[in-house]
Amino acid sequence: MWQPQLSTEVGFRFFKHSERFPVVAAVDIQGITKKFGQFEALRGVDLQIAQGEFFALLGPNGAGKSTLINLIAGLLRPSSGSIRIMGHDVQSDYQQARMALGVVPQELVFDPFFNVREMLRFQAGYFGRGPENDAWVDEVIEGLGLTDKAHSNMRKLSGGMKRRALIAQALAHKPDVIVLDEPTAGVDVELRQMLWRFIQKLNQQGHTIILTTHYLEEAETLCERVAMMKSGKIVALDTTRALLKNHAGKQLTLRLSGALPIDLQAWVKQQQGDEVVLNVTDLWQVETVLARLRAAQVSVLDMQLQEMDLEDVFMNLVGSHGGSVR
Amino acid sequence: MMKVLMQWLNPFYWLDDIVPARWRGMYTLFKKELMRFWRVAFQTIASPILTALLYLLIFSHVLEAHVKVYDQVSYTAFLVPGLMMMSLLQNAFANSSSSLIQSKVMGNIVFLLLTPLNTLEFFCAFLAASMIRGLMVGLSIYLVALCFVDVPTVHPWWIITFAVLGSALLGTFGIIAGIWADKFDQMAAFQNFVIMPLTFLSGVFYSIHSLPPFWQAVSQLNPFFYMIDGFRYGFFGQGDVSPWLSLSVVATFMLALAWGCLKMIKSGYKLRG
Ligand SMILES: Nc1ncnc2c1ncn2[C@@H]1O[C@H](COP(=O)(O)OP(=O)(O)OP(=O)(O)O)[C@@H](O)[C@H]1O
Ligand SMILES: [Mg+2]
Numbered sequence: 038m039w040q041p042q043l044s045t046e047v048g049f050r051f052f053k054h055s056e057r058f059p060v061v062a063a064v065d066i067q068g069i070t071k072k073f074g075q076f077e078a079l080r081g082v083d084l085q086i087a088q089g090e091f092f093a094l095l096g097p098n099g100a101g102k103s104t105l106i107n108l109i110a111g112l113l114r115p116s117s118g119s120i121r122i123m124g125h126d127v128q129s130d131y132q133q134a135r136m137a138l139g140v141v142p143q144e145l146v147f148d149p150f151f152n153v154r155e156m157l158r159f160q161a162g163y164f165g166r167g168p169e170n171d172a173w174v175d176e177v178i179e180g181l182g183l184t185d186k187a188h189s190n191m192r193k194l195s196g197g198m199k200r201r202a203l204i205a206q207a208l209a210h211k212p213d214v215i216v217l218d219e220p221t222a223g224v225d226v227e228l229r230q231m232l233w234r235f236i237q238k239l240n241q242q243g244h245t246i247i248l249t250t251h252y253l254e255e256a257e258t259l260c261e262r263v264a265m266m267k268s269g270k271i272v273a274l275d276t277t278r279a280l281l282k283n284h285a286g287k288q289l290t291l292r293l294s295g296a297l298p299i300d301l302q303a304w305v306k307q308q309q310g311d312e313v314v315l316n317v318t319d320l321w322q323v324e325t326v327l328a329r330l331r332a333a334q335v336s337v338l339d340m341q342l343q344e345m346d347l348e349d350v351f352m353n354l355v356g357s358h359g360g361s362v363r
Numbered sequence: 364m365m366k367v368l369m370q371w372l373n374p375f376y377w378l379d380d381i382v383p384a385r386w387r388g389m390y391t392l393f394k395k396e397l398m399r400f401w402r403v404a405f406q407t408i409a410s411p412i413l414t415a416l417l418y419l420l421i422f423s424h425v426l427e428a429h430v431k432v433y434d435q436v437s438y439t440a441f442l443v444p445g446l447m448m449m450s451l452l453q454n455a456f457a458n459s460s461s462s463l464i465q466s467k468v469m470g471n472i473v474f475l476l477l478t479p480l481n482t483l484e485f486f487c488a489f490l491a492a493s494m495i496r497g498l499m500v501g502l503s504i505y506l507v508a509l510c511f512v513d514v515p516t517v518h519p520w521w522i523i524t525f526a527v528l529g530s531a532l533l534g535t536f537g538i539i540a541g542i543w544a545d546k547f548d549q550m551a552a553f554q555n556f557v558i559m560p561l562t563f564l565s566g567v568f569y570s571i572h573s574l575p576p577f578w579q580a581v582s583q584l585n586p587f588f589y590m591i592d593g594f595r596y597g598f599f600g601q602g603d604v605s606p607w608l609s610l611s612v613v614a615t616f617m618l619a620l621a622w623g624c625l626k627m628i629k630s631g632y633k634l635r636g
Contacts, residue, residue, distance in 0.1 A: 073636075112476055113636045132479035140477055146470035150399050162391025163478035165384045206474060 061124040063088045063214045063245035064109060069118035071104055071269075078104045080269040082118070086247060086262075088213075091240050093256035093277075094249045096266035097355055102249045103143050105266075106218050110140040122214055136164060139212035141204050143219050143249075147191040153202050154178065154187045157209045164210035177205045180235040182228060197224050204232065208239075215239065217248040221255065233259060257281075257347040267355040280350050288349070289315045289323060292339035298329050311338075389484035392475070396492030400458055408500055411454055415446045415504045419511070422568060432570045433601055439512045444522075444595045445567035447501045447508075448529060452587070455497030455533040456540070456558055459489045463541025464550050472634065482629040486538065486621075493534030494527065501526055514598060521597030521606050528613050529590040533558075535620045542633055561587045571603050586616045 064086040071079040079101045086092050094102050107113040109120055111127045111134070119126060125133035148156060157174045178187050181201045186194060191202060204220055215236070221229050237259070240246050250256055256263055257277055265273040273280060288306060291313050297305070304315040304326070317323060323342065330337060370376050375394055382390045400407040423439035430438045466472035475485070508514060516522060536558070544550040565587035571579050582588050583604075593609030596602035602609070628634075 107636075110477055111635065112473060114631065132481065135477060135479040138477070142470075142473055144470055146473060148466070148471045148474070149469065150402060151395075155398075159391055159395050160474060160478075162394075163388050163475070163480055165387045165479075167382065167384065167387055168379060207477075 061088070062086060062121070063090065063123060064247065065121040065124075066105075066109070067119050069105070069108060069120065070116045071101075071108060071113065072116045078269055079108070079115075082266075082269075082271055084264060084271065084274070086245060088123075088245055089240070089243055090262060091237075091246045091260045092248070093260040093263040094247060094266065095253065095256060095263055095351060095355075096249075099268075100266040100355070101269040102266055103218055104269075106140065106143075106216055106247075106249070109216060110138065111135060136210075137213045139207035139210065139215045141207040141215075141217040141220050143222070145196065145199050145203065145223075147194075147199055147202065149190070149192040152188050152190050153183055153194075153205070156191060156202065157205055160206045160209040166210050170210070173211055174209060177208050180231070180238075181205050182231050197228060200224050201228060201232075212244070214245045214247070217246070219249055219251065221250060221252060229255075253348045253351055254346070263347070265351060265354050273350075273354050277347065281345070281347065287317050287320075288343050288345055289317050289326065290339075290341040290343065291315065291326075291337055293330070293335050294338060295333075295335040298333040298335065301326060301329055388478065388480050389488045392480065392484070392488035393491050396458070396462060396489060397495060399462060400492070400496050407454070407458070407496060408503065411450045411500050412503050412507060415450045415500075416507060418446055419443065419508060423512075430569070430573075432573070433599060436599055437512065440514050441570075441595075441599075442568065443505065443508045443512065443514045444598045445591055447504045448525070448591045448594045449562050449567045450504055451497040451501035451526060452529055452533045452562055452590070453558065454500045455493045455530040456537040456554070458493040458496040459534050459537030460541040460544075460550060460554075461537075462489070462492075463538065464544050464547060467541075467545070467633075468547065476634060482625055485628055486535075486625055489538050490531060490534045493537055494530040497530035497533065498526055501530075515600075516598055517600035518597045518606075522594060523597075524610065525590055525594035525597060525613070528610075528617055529594065532586075532590070532613065532617045532620060535617070535624050539620070539624050539627060542627055545633070561585055564588075565591050566603070567591060586612060589613050 062085045064084070066082055066084040069079055069082045070077065082101075082105060094105065096102050104113065108115050109122065109127065111131055114128070119128070121127070122134040123137040125131075125137065127134045151159070154174065157177065158171065161170045161174060178184055181204060183198070183201050183205060186198055186202075189198075191199065194202060200220070200223060204217065207215065207217070217236070220232060224232070233255070236246055236248075248256075248260070260277055262274075262276050263280060264271050275283070292311055293313065297308075297313055301315065304317070304322075306314045306316045308314070315326060317326070327337070378390070378394075419439065419442055422442055427438050432438065432441045463472070466475070480488075505514070540550060540553045544553060564582065565585050566582060571582045571588065571592075574582065589604070589609035589612040592602045592604055593606045593613065596606040596609070
């Protein structure tokens with residue numbers, strides 16, 4: 038499988054940026070709540086995303102990711118709290134804030150009257166960009182593999198192609214902060230690779246990237262930092278590496294000849310038939326497990342040691358059984 | 364050769380390069396709105412012209428010998444400004460309202476809502492495109508009608524004033540309706556129960572002096588009456604009321620509606636949740 042390469046320049050780039058604009062966060066979210074009638078979709082979200090970050094917003098369906106993005110985009114207005122994009126308040130200084138922002142909506146929307154290139158030029162035009170921007174528009178078209186479809190009417194594109202056009206539209210004015218709400222939903226492997234290559238290039242040029250996805254391996258390989266949301270709250274916020282280190286550890290799957298000894302019950306993650314899954318944080322604990330099994334005269338029929346990935350962390354934190362706020 | 368000529372005739376070919384950056388957002392939206400109806404000009408321009416001409420043919424054929432509204436003005440000639448104005452109003456309304464409701468239903472309105480366009484830019488771009496469609500339809504009807512009937516133009520400035528104001532008023536009305544309506548059938552209801560009756564009862568086909576006093580009084584409450592009467596005054600130099608009265612009524616109405624519309628856009632009503 039294609040593996041995106043994490044940039045090694047991240048630290049340097051970040052440093053350079055913070056010299057030029059002293060400590061202005063790309064996105065600064067303060068105490069955001071959002072109610073739809075009685076229903077509270079967001080229940081107090083605070084989040085700062087630095088310039089140049091590659092950030093993932095994860096969470097199950099209905100967690101409030103899109104709601105948060107729509108608030109950032111100014112498509113919704115918060116019930117309380119405030120949001121700044123590159124230091125500009127999305128309400129009071131909306132023009133500057135929106136200039137700095139490119140958003141790919143989750144829904145596959147399009148304008149049936151125009152072709153891809155026309156749409157992109159219009160979109161750039163709304164942001165005050167003129168013919169001088171056409172070269173960039175062509176670069177986006179090429180970078181997302183839309184060259185063949187540049188003159189096709191939006192209506193006639195396949196679903197995946199529409200998704201590409203939607204992404205291209207968000208990039209048309211070359212925004213500093215790029216927010217992608219499930220950009221890879223319904224998209225083939227080729228585009229996913231193409232898309233991430235293109236987005237990574239933008240990130241290396243200093244653009245801030247925020248994405249939501251349900252493909253956790255994408256977040257794991259691409260993003261420096263992730264936030265996990267559940268029921269309108271952020272339940273975990275850390276660098277991807279730290280999350281994996283603190284939450285993941287390893288899991289030991291065993292098939293035993295007899296019952297699991299009492300003194301090992303506390304380690305059980307799940308149990309199915311004669312198969313038991315134990316959580317272990319370190320390798321030496323495997324020794325302990327085996328010693329206790331020997332003492333209880335239970336023999337091991339099969340054994341497997343697995344590293345957990347972001348998906349397991351995710352299930353631990355936001356799955357229906359997890360959810361303890363750390 | 365043909366292609367070069369077409370390019371030269373295309374106003375955007377010239378405008379695209381010279382629009383200052385400050386105006387570009389509004390200009391782009393205006394251009395998009397213009398292209399949107401121009402792409403389907405058969406439906407948005409040609410078909411209303413045809414409809415108006417059918418009205419002209421039928422009504423003039425049936426009523427020419429029976430109805431005399433003003434001396435020296437044939438009924439067919441009398442009918443032309445009314446039909447022009449009616450089509451102009453309906454098409455100015457249709458342009459902004461259908462564009463907005465379609466964008467809302469399709470969801471592509473977000474592309475506009477994500478931009479830094481301010482309230483006034485949003486308003487002016489939709490308005491200008493609506494006005495151009497209305498004026499194009501009105502002017503085309505006039506040009507085609509000239510083939511059949513002599514229509515004088517006594518006060519061209521009144522004609523232009525009322526055409527511009529009328530298209531602006533209905534363009535604004537269309538923006539309001541487009542933002543307000545959530546579904547196509549709400550829009551159709553608005554069109555059929557508000558716009559159509561107001562235009563038909565405004566004296567397109569008759570002078571209100573031919574009505575009983577009660578209905579004359581009712582007609583004078585209809586703002587559309589003043590648009591058509593003032594417009595007609597421009598052609599024949601005579602109308603049911605003074606063009607200055609019509610101008611003040613229409614201008615007042617336009618200002619009030621524009622104010623309401625700007626408020627509505629600014630508040631984010633039905634556009635931003
Ligand atoms: N306009 C709205 N009116 C009422 N409720 C809404 C509205 N928009 C979202 N919600 C509710 O808010 C909650 C959060 O929705 P949101 O779309 O933000 O979830 P999400 O995290 O993006 O989920 P998904 O992964 O499915 O996209 C859901 O329960 C949803 O039903
Ligand atoms: Mg969502």
